[in-house]
Amino acid sequence: MAGGEIVNTSVGVGGSGGIGGVGNTVTVSNTGSIATSGNSAFGILAQSAGGGGGTGGLATDPQTLSIDFSVTVGGSSLTGSGLDGGAVTLTNGGSVSTQGEEAHALVAQSVGGGGGIFFLNEGTPVSITGVNADVDAALAEVMAAINQTAQASSIDLTALLGQLQSQIEAASGSVTLTLGASGGLWKNNGGTATVTHAGAITTSANGAMGILAQSIGGGGGFATDGAGSSASIALANGSSMGGGIGDGGSVTVNLASGATIVTHGAGSAGILAQSIGGGGGYGGMWDALGFSYSALLSGSTGIGNGGLVTINAPAGSGTTAIVTNGMSAHGIFAQSLSGGGGAVSDISGLLIPGTSGNAGRAEGLFAVAYGASSYTQALGVSINYAGTISATGENSVGIFAQSGTQGTSGAIITPSGNIDITFAGTLLGGSYYGTSIQIDGGVTNSINLMAGSTVSALSGTSVIATGTGTTTLNNYGTLSGGIDFSQAGSASAFNNYGNFYSGGTTTSTMVNLGKAAFTNYGIMNSGGPGLTAPTQINGNFVQASAGILVVDVNSTGTQTTDTYSVSGVASLGGQLKFNAVGSRITGTATIAASPLNVITWSVSSDQTQGSTTDVSVTRTSQLSVQAQANFQPAGVSLTQSEQNLAQHLQSSWNNADVAQATTFAALANIQTLAGYEAQLDSLSAEENNAPSASQTTGARTSMHAALSCPAFSGASTLLQETDCAWARVIAGRTEQYSTAQVNGYTIDSLTYRIGMQREIQDDWFLGATLGFTSSNFNPANGYSGSDGQAGDVAVSVKRQIGPWLLSLTGHLGFGGYDNERYVTLGSNTWRAESSSSVITAGGRFRAAYEFAFDSWYVKPYADFDVIYTYMPSYMEAGLSGLNLQMGSMKEWTFAFSPNVELGARFDVSKEVWLRPYGSVGMTFLSNDSMDAQATLQGVGANVASYTSSQAMPDTLLDLGVGVQLYHVKGYELRGEYKAQIASDFLAQEFSARLAIPF
Known part of the structure; x- marks a missing residue:
């Protein structure tokens, strides 16, 4: 071959x-x-x-x-020094x-x-882009020299590298x-x-x-x-x-x-x-x-x-x-x-040194000559990082640092130097065996997580420290997950000054201290805010006087409360705080248990001023807490309706109404009194009664309008009733300013009114008026609103006897309103919608007497009113558990209003005269509120409803000015301003009227 x-x-x-x-x-x-x-x-x-x-x-x-x-990457048998x-x-x-x-x-x-x-196998061609022309020319020169040398030796580099690359895949063996x-x-x-x-x-x-x-x-x-x-x-x-x-x-x-x-x-x-x-x-x-x-x-x-x-x-x-x-x-x-x-x-990737089978290695041939025990030292690792580190892969570590002499597993067997890590920012470690931070070795080590930092890992393990050296972990930010100091030095410590969200009983999520000390100076919450989870602390746990132990509680789900189990000695000082998660707080929650039954505690409640829920702490064989509700905490400022609602909530709590679970949880987590007052304000819905109060006062305006066709008799200043038809436009604004007892609001209205009056018998007059009003209600707190339309009719009978005027007036009105209410609980806001109607009926008796002089007059008069206001019951929609069932309203209001009018006559021409006038008076009402019964949806049948009250002034100062221009041949123009003034209350109206005498 x-x-x-x-x-x-x-x-x-x-x-x-x-x-x-x-x-x-x-x-x-x-x-x-x-x-x-x-x-x-x-x-x-x-x-x-x-x-x-x-x-x-x-x-x-x-x-x-x-x-x-x-x-071999390294020299051999080198005899030179330096x-x-x-x-x-x-x-x-x-x-x-x-x-x-x-x-x-x-x-x-x-x-x-x-x-x-x-x-x-370095044969893969390399492509380099982005370099400048000088570098490119230099590379070309180097490659040309290499090729020239190869050609002189009859070597075809291109063909050789191609052969090697294509055939290496068939190889096998060892390195x-x-x-x-x-x-x-x-x-x-x-x-x-x-x-x-x-x-x-x-x-x-x-x-x-x-x-x-x-x-x-x-x-x-x-x-x-x-x-x-x-x-x-x-x-x-x-x-x-x-x-x-x-x-x-x-x-x-x-x-x-x-x-x-x-x-x-x-x-x-x-x-x-x-x-x-x-x-x-x-x-x-x-x-x-x-x-x-x-x-x-x-x-x-x-x-x-x-x-x-x-x-x-x-x-x-x-x-x-x-x-x-x-x-x-x-x-x-x-x-x-x-x-x-x-x-x-x-x-699979870059391996983290392990601890199993970690034997020492033999010293080299010349170890004795160089004094290896003192000469072989690592100087350590220093990391100061501000920013983001994200290592989310399986087994990935955000920061790994090692200092000392490795054993056969790669882990440190002889620590030396120090490892110092300071991190500020966001650090996320990987899954499975991944961690946020892991250190190995070092003599005196520190890990400082600065304020504002968030540190966690997908595996659930945040920090691991191994080696016989001392490691101190100081958390000033937010640290989530398990801590493993089980193989760290005995003098190691974990100090939490920020937020520590532990959570779990598995190996990856527990707080595994070994002999290290764990002291909580900040906030510790098992699983983090809003999550109920168990935390296993293997070792001793101390909560300092500045520390806060948070217990999340949820009446639904498998894990209903956070729990903390300590294998060693638990010493709890500082404070304890409940955090309700979507449900009411019921029963007793075990927050700390020690198999050694060694728990010392001086912990107290840390419920904030605005929270409705406090806790009592008991100690038997374990440390437990019991929720206690108070919906009128000390120092809170509530309106009467809000006080009534607080009592309603207290009854619902005592009745263990599940439908109000979310409400109880949100109220328990409020941080300030002002926050609690605002939340109860959005729940109370007293402003839903505002249309009834507005229409009640509007009934008095309607009856006043039916008494209105006066004119000077001849050339005198004596006012006498006449026959006329008229139309009037009225723009009004009512402002109730907010106080500790009253939620403020503004009502804007526009009224179109027509009427007529006719003498039906000598000195007897019959008058009638028909009005249509469109109004818009806006509370100062912005939590609700209402708009609607109302119509009314009033009929009057008058008897003129010289300077005397006696009259009786009847009124009937109906209004329909669309209401909306915004409820804020925690960070969530919902809207409730409803439709309501108001019916008013009333009567007035007036007695007036005029003192007429040559060019001016004085007319004292008094009104006696009785008004019945009825609002049928209705139900809100849109807020599960927070909808209000409003009961019907049936209110009688009596009013007495003495006034005096002062006016004058100016003849503009033989056919035209001008009457300027002004009035001042008082109104005394029998009611200072409009009340209806209300019930939160879902409360128990044995929980009484509460009274929702819309406050209104019962004593008012009445002021008015106007001017009447009268033409004896057939028309009258009148402009008028009226105001009603009370403590933190102002109602104003501007009107213009055209009348046609006949």
């Missing part, structure tokens, strides 16, 4: 023997647009490798059936997008001790991967690696990082499967990460305000930042079986310190965002490692 069936190959990326060289300083800057297409086609690569290395690759011949190859990687600085202010497997957008790498990057130097006596450090990103990054395939930044001492780097293949390849025994000597340098990633990183694909982290001492790096995302931490970390440890890894994203005018979309695609993955090691991916 042509070609070989089995290939055994060794590939090295890094020097072998000898002294090697030092990596130079590398600086790369981009402000334009870069787009690549192809597997392992990086957007920008900035690399400095000391001790030999850079990039290397491997391909096979067309007939290959089996592959066994060894890949073979350090140089400082690497990469700045991107433009846009970079890649389309291809493991096509990282930005790569900054500094390696000491040999190494860099290894590609398997031995080594990341790190081997042999050698000298310390070779990685240089600093700094990435500053102020633009936009997008990657579109598996294993394609947004930013990959590495500094590795002791050799190493990362590998990539290149073009990938369907070859059956497995990781062979003997693979390893680490084993070299040297320190990792500091790694810094700076994200400017508004910078974005978006990745699509499994294992495509937003940022992978590593500083590793002792060799290692990132194994790459291979199409191979057996890739795991235990497979790559079973060998010797290296010797060297991990440098400080820093990620900065300060707050600014823009929103910095990292968004990953894929399985095990983490937002930020940061490692500071000593003794070698790194990160591992398999075909």
Whole structure:
């Protein structure tokens, strides 16, 4: 057969023997647009490798059936010292997008001790767009030189790469991967690696990082499967990460305000930042079986310190965002490692180091000489991020940070350095084993979630801390989900100063403290506001005096109340608050139970002033609370109708009326007295009685209009009744101003009225009037409204006896009104609609006497009125449980009104005279309100209705002015203004009248 069936190959990326060289300083800057297409086609690569290395690759011949190859990324047996990687600085202010497997957008790498990057099957053509003409020319020059060298050796590169790519899929075998130097006596450090990103990054395939930044001492780097293949390849025994000597340098990633990183694909982290001492790096995302931490970390440890890894994203005018979309695609993955090691991916994505089977690794050959116990230290991880991180894929972690020496599972067995995370913004972790934040190792660690932040994960687990170091979690924002400190150091602590929404008894959602302390200084709510859920707290729980424990209660559903179960000692201070969820609060809720029966408490109610519901706390074998309702809390200011409604609600509560569940829940959650007053105002519907009050006063106006055809007798100032027909237009406005006892309103009306009067016998007159009124009612609170039309008729009989005028008047009126009422409960507003009608009937007796003088007169008069008002019952529609059944209204009103009129006569001509006049008086009414019985829909039959009252003034000051122009040959014009004034009340009307004497 042509070609070989089995290939055994060794590939090295890094020097072998000898002294090697030092990596130079590398600086790369981009402000334009870069787009690549192809597997392992990086957007920008900035690399400095000391001790030999850079990039290397491997391909096979067309007939290959089996592959066994060894890949070493790192030098071997280097005898020189100071073979350090140089400082690497990469700045991107433009846009970079890649389309291809493991096509990282930005790569900054500094390696000491040999190494860099290894590609398997790097034959996929790379397309680069968006570069300028100078760069394009430089690339063309490089490619021409490569082709010229190949042609001199009779090699057709294009044909060879095509053959290799098409036949690699038939291959199978194993790969031995080594990341790190081997042999050698000298310390070779990685240089600093700094990435500053102020633009936009997008990657579109598996294993394609947004930013990959590495500094590795002791050799190493990362590998990539290149073009990938369907070859059956497995990781062979003997693979390893680490084993070299040297320190990792500091790694810094700076994200400017508004910078974005978006990745699509499994294992495509937003940022992978590593500083590793002792060799290692990132194994790459291979199409191979057996890739795991235990497979790559079973060998010797290296010797060297991990440098400080820093990620900065300060707050600014823009929103910095990292968004990953894929399985095990983490937002930020940061490692500071000593003794070698790194990160591992398999075909599902970037793996989080585990804790099972976490044995230590053997010290390297020269560990004693270098004093590994003191020399091998990691300097830690510092992350200060303001913005958004969204890593929603399965097993994805928003922020993962690790500091120390890895064991065989990848988890830290010897912590060193500190991990400090400060986050402000929105952080969302993934599902299944995903989390918001996970840290491993470190000596003294802190996680600070700043005010205004929201942190959660689709898995239900928010924060995990592992390692023997001390971790302190301080939450000042809103943290939702489970906490797992079960494998954290015994001096660890979780302090909640903001909102902590725990919730669950499953492993992912419980508060698993281990030996850590949990103290609530803020608000704790199981499941979050509006959700009833159990919370299991494994460990000890303390609520400080400033803390508030919220209990959601719902009488419907399987879980009717929040519950808190504490496995250790519970010490509850501070306050307890009910939050009703869509239903009334009934029965007793268990809020804290301890299997150890160790509960100490000084908790008190934190119900706000506006809440109708308070709680009583009892302690037997557990801590329980009982709801108590008071719908007239201390300090509340209510109108009479609202007080009556509050008593009605109290009776309904006592009767356990299910139909009012939503109402009770909303009232229980009100925060202020003003808020409660407003809610009860919208419920009371006293304004529905306003049309009856308006039509009652309108009846008096109707009866007054029927007494109206006066004229001067001859040339005197004595007014006598005459025969006439007339028409009048009246515009009116009534304003009741709001007070603590009365809800204000405004009524605008327009009335068209006609009438006539005729002498039926000497000094006996019969008068009649017919009116039509259109009115619109608007309350000051805006919660209701009414508009309607009313008609009325009035008939009068008058007796004129010189200066005396005696009269009797009868009235009948009918009005129909469309009413609407807006009810606000919590954040919801509903509208109720109804139609009502009002019938009025009344009578008036008037007695008047005029004192006539040469050009002026004085006329005192008094009216005695009786009015009956009837409003049939009606039912609102549109508000389930909040509709009001309004009972019928039957009101008698008696009125007495003494007045005095002062007028004068001016002869304009022989045929025309002018009468200006004014009046002042008082009106005394027997009623100060219009009352009807009302009942909330759905209350029990044994719950009494309540009285809904529309207040009206019972004492009024009457004022009027007018002018009458009279032509003796057949017409009269009159204009008039009237006002009725009371405390916080003003009714005004303007009228114009045309009369025709006959």
